[in-house]
Amino acid sequence: MSERFVLRVNAQERAVIVEPDTPLLYVLRNDLGLDGPKFGCGLSQCGACSVLRDGIEIRSCVTPISAVSGSEIITSEGLGSEPKSKALQRAFIAEQVPQCGYCISGMMIAASELLERNPKPSTDEIKTAMNGHLCRCGAHLRIIRAITRAADESEPA
Amino acid sequence: MKNSHATRRELMQGTGALVVGFALCGTVTSNAAQTSSVIRGIDPSNLDSWIAIARDGGVTIFSGRVDLGTGTEIVLAQFAAEELDVPVERVSVIMGDTRVTPDQGKTTASLNVIRGSQPIRVAAAEARAALLKMASDEFGVSEAELEVSEGIVHPIGLLHNGISYGELIGDKNFSITLELAGTTEEDISRGVMLNTSVPLKNTEDYRVIGQSLPRPDIPAKVAGTYEYVHNVRVPGMLHGRVARPPSMGSTLLSVSEDTIRDIPGARMVQRNNFLGVVAPREDDAIKAVRALRPEWSSHEPLPEFNQIYDELLNQPIVADLMSYNQGDIAAGLASGQTRLKSSYNFPFQEHAMIGPSCAVADVRAEHAIIWSGSQWPQGDRSDIATMLGMALDDVQLIWHSASGSYGRLACDDAAADAAIMSQIVGQPVRVQWMRDDEHGWEPLSPAMTMSIEGACDANGRITAFDYLQYSPSHSTGEKGNHIAWHLIGGAPGWGRMSGGGAALWYDCEAKRARNIFVEPWMRGIYLRSPGGFQSIFAYERFIDELSVEAGFDPLAMRLNNVSDPRERDVLQAVAEMSNWDAEATANDDSGRTHLTGRGIAMGRYGREGGSISALVVDVTVERDSGNIKLERVFIAFDCGHVINPDGLLNQVEGGLLQGLSRALHEEVRFDREKITSLDWNAYPIITFTQVPEVKTRLISRPDLPWASAGEAGQVATAAALANAVANATGGQPRRLPLKPDYVKSLI
Numbered sequence: 001m002s003e004r005f006v007l008r009v010n011a012q013e014r015a016v017i018v019e020p021d022t023p024l025l026y027v028l029r030n031d032l033g034l035d036g037p038k039f040g041c042g043l044s045q046c047g048a049c050s051v052l053r054d055g056i057e058i059r060s061c062v063t064p065i066s067a068v069s070g071s072e073i074i075t076s077e078g079l080g081s082e083p084k085s086k087a088l089q090r091a092f093i094a095e096q097v098p099q100c101g102y103c104i105s106g107m108m109i110a111a112s113e114l115l116e117r118n119p120k121p122s123t124d125e126i127k128t129a130m131n132g133h134l135c136r137c138g139a140h141l142r143i144i145r146a147i148t149r150a151a152d153e154s155e156p157a
Numbered sequence: 158m159k160n161s162h163a164t165r166r167e168l169m170q171g172t173g174a175l176v177v178g179f180a181l182c183g184t185v186t187s188n189a190a191q192t193s194s195v196i197r198g199i200d201p202s203n204l205d206s207w208i209a210i211a212r213d214g215g216v217t218i219f220s221g222r223v224d225l226g227t228g229t230e231i232v233l234a235q236f237a238a239e240e241l242d243v244p245v246e247r248v249s250v251i252m253g254d255t256r257v258t259p260d261q262g263k264t265t266a267s268l269n270v271i272r273g274s275q276p277i278r279v280a281a282a283e284a285r286a287a288l289l290k291m292a293s294d295e296f297g298v299s300e301a302e303l304e305v306s307e308g309i310v311h312p313i314g315l316l317h318n319g320i321s322y323g324e325l326i327g328d329k330n331f332s333i334t335l336e337l338a339g340t341t342e343e344d345i346s347r348g349v350m351l352n353t354s355v356p357l358k359n360t361e362d363y364r365v366i367g368q369s370l371p372r373p374d375i376p377a378k379v380a381g382t383y384e385y386v387h388n389v390r391v392p393g394m395l396h397g398r399v400a401r402p403p404s405m406g407s408t409l410l411s412v413s414e415d416t417i418r419d420i421p422g423a424r425m426v427q428r429n430n431f432l433g434v435v436a437p438r439e440d441d442a443i444k445a446v447r448a449l450r451p452e453w454s455s456h457e458p459l460p461e462f463n464q465i466y467d468e469l470l471n472q473p474i475v476a477d478l479m480s481y482n483q484g485d486i487a488a489g490l491a492s493g494q495t496r497l498k499s500s501y502n503f504p505f506q507e508h509a510m511i512g513p514s515c516a517v518a519d520v521r522a523e524h525a526i527i528w529s530g531s532q533w534p535q536g537d538r539s540d541i542a543t544m545l546g547m548a549l550d551d552v553q554l555i556w557h558s559a560s561g562s563y564g565r566l567a568c569d570d571a572a573a574d575a576a577i578m579s580q581i582v583g584q585p586v587r588v589q590w591m592r593d594d595e596h597g598w599e600p601l602s603p604a605m606t607m608s609i610e611g612a613c614d615a616n617g618r619i620t621a622f623d624y625l626q627y628s629p630s631h632s633t634g635e636k637g638n639h640i641a642w643h644l645i646g647g648a649p650g651w652g653r654m655s656g657g658g659a660a661l662w663y664d665c666e667a668k669r670a671r672n673i674f675v676e677p678w679m680r681g682i683y684l685r686s687p688g689g690f691q692s693i694f695a696y697e698r699f700i701d702e703l704s705v706e707a708g709f710d711p712l713a714m715r716l717n718n719v720s721d722p723r724e725r726d727v728l729q730a731v732a733e734m735s736n737w738d739a740e741a742t743a744n745d746d747s748g749r750t751h752l753t754g755r756g757i758a759m760g761r762y763g764r765e766g767g768s769i770s771a772l773v774v775d776v777t778v779e780r781d782s783g784n785i786k787l788e789r790v791f792i793a794f795d796c797g798h799v800i801n802p803d804g805l806l807n808q809v810e811g812g813l814l815q816g817l818s819r820a821l822h823e824e825v826r827f828d829r830e831k832i833t834s835l836d837w838n839a840y841p842i843i844t845f846t847q848v849p850e851v852k853t854r855l856i857s858r859p860d861l862p863w864a865s866a867g868e869a870g871q872v873a874t875a876a877a878l879a880n881a882v883a884n885a886t887g888g889q890p891r892r893l894p895l896k897p898d899y900v901k902s903l904i
Contacts (some may be wrong), residue, residue, distance in 0.1 A: 045837040098379065098661055104379060114427070127848065138811030
């Protein structure tokens with residue numbers, strides 16, 4: 001049976017009436033019109049669907065809506081309204097990171113979570129933090145450079 | 158970005174066809190091609206087909222080729238801006254919309270720059286000349302007394318007296334007829350070229366070409382707002398999922414809609430052996446396809462997995478073709494001092510795009526629109542029209558970017574799935590393949606078994622090189638071979654042979670590459686340098702083995718056998734970058750837990766002379782496990798005249814990492830019935846922690862034509878890595894992938 005769920009998405013309160021087991025990904029994309037998160041595997045293996053839930057990265061493809069009721073969700077579209085994440089976006093543009101860009105939404109989410117908890121990560125720390133995100137185009141080197149650039153350009157912690 | 162600026166005025170007036178949105182449109186007839194029966198749709202001999210300039214000065218380029226994430230859009234804009242003398246920001250590019258873009262063939266073989274840009278350069282130059290003529294009439298002076306600054310035509314030196322392109326063209330069309338450079342089917346399918354009646358700019362006058370201009374698609378990709386085909390939604394659209402048979406050739410014995418009755422709005426969709434579901438909600442479509450309980454006939458079309466390379470030799474032969482064949486092989490072998498024969502195996506691999514294939518189709522009785530990430534909008538359009546039993550003019554295909562594709566993959570299949578479902582249900586249908594659909598059903602890069610016999614003389618000069626490969630064609634999935642079409646029946650099948658041995662660049666007088674194409678077990682399709690990645694793995698492993706056998710440093714061995722200065726330059730560049738030490742290549746790590754190794758390889762690949770790369774790879778191999786750690790990679794790269802250096806670097810780095818991924822990890826696994834490597838655990842690709850330090854050097858040659866960029870950065874990666882592993886372990890890796898168990902067996 002469908003139920004009503006309320007959550008804050010990109011700083012706005014949103015309500016949906018869906019089955020409790022509906023993956024958050026489809027609620028975001030199809031009910032709320034937020035296409036930043038992407039379907040990649042539906043198995044929590046690739047990271048294309050990642051969003052922040054209360055500041056922590058989650059895989060929206062395997063997260064039922066019932067598990068995030070009342071949470072604060074940030075998608076890649078929501079990152080641009082916050083100064084640190086804005087710096088991250090600028091760095092990804094300056095480094096001309098994406099090729100196809102399909103993985104990039106999830107990469108932005110993981111990178112923003114990383115910089116939040118570790119404002120000056122080393123290259124190895126970046127690699128470890130991003131390791132669960134797959135990229136087929138081979139943009140890894142640019143992603144690492146962009147995260148480093150964003151860290152360098154933000155204020156010292 | 159798309160669809161801004163100018164409109165295609167004659168189409169707007171003639172048929173209202175340019176409603177680039179979700180409205181259906183009628184047949185485009187006012188601008189249909191008259192020049193050649195093989196040209197589909199928009200007339201390429203009409204200048205207005207390629208370029209439109211709006212009153213506000215905005216320039217729109219219409220390209221039949223599409224940007225697969227490689228930066229084609231900015232490069233085409235650079236070409237147009239250069240010839241027109243307008244700021245590049247003013248140029249927008251509409252790609253792959255069969256209603257408004259000319260047929261430029263397939264977006265394949267890294268030919269966008271070589272072949273795809275040519276008519277756009279010519280069209281821009283012709284448009285500039287026409288605008289100058291208009292201005293000359295306006296000013297009452299000769300064209301020689303005028304110049305153009307950023308889209309303003311003015312008497313030389315008198316910028317403030319200028320008149321803009323937009324004002325000159327007003328609401329008019331150019332109405333200029335261009336001459337096609339060739340109208341054979343081959344000319345058109347490779348991509349139409351134009352003769353030019355005005356001179357194109359000289360290289361030394363380039364101001365836009367050669368600049369690292371930023372890509373227009375990147376800000377939206379970073380902000381999460383870029384429009385992929387996965388985001389296309391049409392009013393009344395249903396979500397579809399496909400229920401695949403256990404194997405190609407299975408038939409549907411029974412199925413019932415009963416098991417999905419409880420799912421809101423879910424319907425079963427069936428035509429012969431094609432089976433799927435639709436539902437208003439995407440999550441419900443997924444539930445429904447999982448709830449279906451179809452019974453299929455069992456079928457075992459695949460060979461034993463661990464015998465594929467033997468089975469390749471036993472498959473029926475379809476064609477036996479030479480890539481090259483010159484000189485006397487027997488004499489060359491006899492005259493060599495060191496003679497060697499070796500075999501190499503290369504597995505089935507996936508394109509493995511991160512976003513599984515997706516398409517939307519709205520098929521009505523009289524007309525159909527398909528939204529697809531196809532690399533060949535006109536080809537997929539024409540296949541789908543035939544499959545649906547519709548006239549070509551009644552079917553249009555609008556390209557939107559898919560996830561990265563490195564050769565044509567399942568985008569076309571998803572489009573056919575959506576088209577059949579939409580035709581059956583009479584509503585628009587979006588089909589999103591699931592991860593196991595993509596891994597299990599995309600057309601693959603075929604497995605190959607290769608052997609080389611060769612020899613070198615006392616000076617390390619190669620005296621004979623005799624290459625033989627057995628493989629299915631790399632284009633059996635190309636045309637008329639959609640899965641859905643097979644399942645409904647009537648698919649015409651395939652014909653083209655591709656994926657033979659790459660042209661050999663070494664200066665050897667007796668050389669031959671014989672390609673034996675065999676019957677495929679599964680559909681094959683190009684994957685980033687089809688046949689090139691495989692054959693160059695074999696070539697460059699063989700040269701390494703030969704150099705060891707003959708006692709030469711592997712760099713010296715290569716330098717001994719290339720005379721083209723470009724080939725020598727990339728080798729010398731990578732040697733310098735990596736501090737190559739000819740004395741240090743003998744490895745003595747006995748007793749150590751970690752073995753270090755360094756390998757070198759080069760490759761030359763691509764049309765029109767190709768592009769050249771040379772790499773040095775440093776690895777550490779863990780003795781106990783056989784795990785490879787990629788330490789450093791140095792690559793020198795030459796693709797002639799560089800148009801956008803930063804964009805090229807992105808391609809070279811990406812091709813390199815993808816090549817290392819293919820060499821380290823990638824192998825499609827299957828049982829007798831079906832593919833069994835259905836997710837990222839079973840088919841892993843490279844991840845961040847495996848990414849080495851990479852040093853890249855681009856060698857630009859503005860005196861040469863531009864060549865292809867996408868493939869040559871990849872072709873030698875597997876060989877360079879395997880040569881490093883050989884150097885570390887003392888063994889000879891002769892198959893891929895270099896999984897730990899295999900590497901351990903080499904120590």
